[in-house]
Amino acid sequence: METIGISKFKATCLAVLERVRRTGKPVLITRRGEPVAEVVPPPPRTGGVSWLGAMRGTGRIVGDVVSPAGEEEDWEALSP
Secondary structure (H helix, E strand, O other): OEEEEHHHHHHOHHHHHHHHHHHOOOEEEEEOOEEEEEEOOOOOOOOOOOOOOOOOOOOOOOOOOOOOOOOHHHOHHHOO
16 A cells, blocks of 8 residues: 655645546555555445436326316316
8 A cells, every 4th residue: 555644645635536546546644654544446336227217117007097087077177
């Protein structure tokens, strides 16, 4: 594991983070030789299912979906 002093890490932070992301190797940050932090790459992304379309195929159509839900006389909007 690579070790880097905190002052050098501060000066090159973005480059160190990019190197960790690219190589997948962690970097230990030290202050006066004592470890203070460890920069590790994130876990690999899972190929999980997107929430879009996640419910596809789970619904059922029961009955007639085209006809009105009730009788014509029950609808005020259809009254003359």
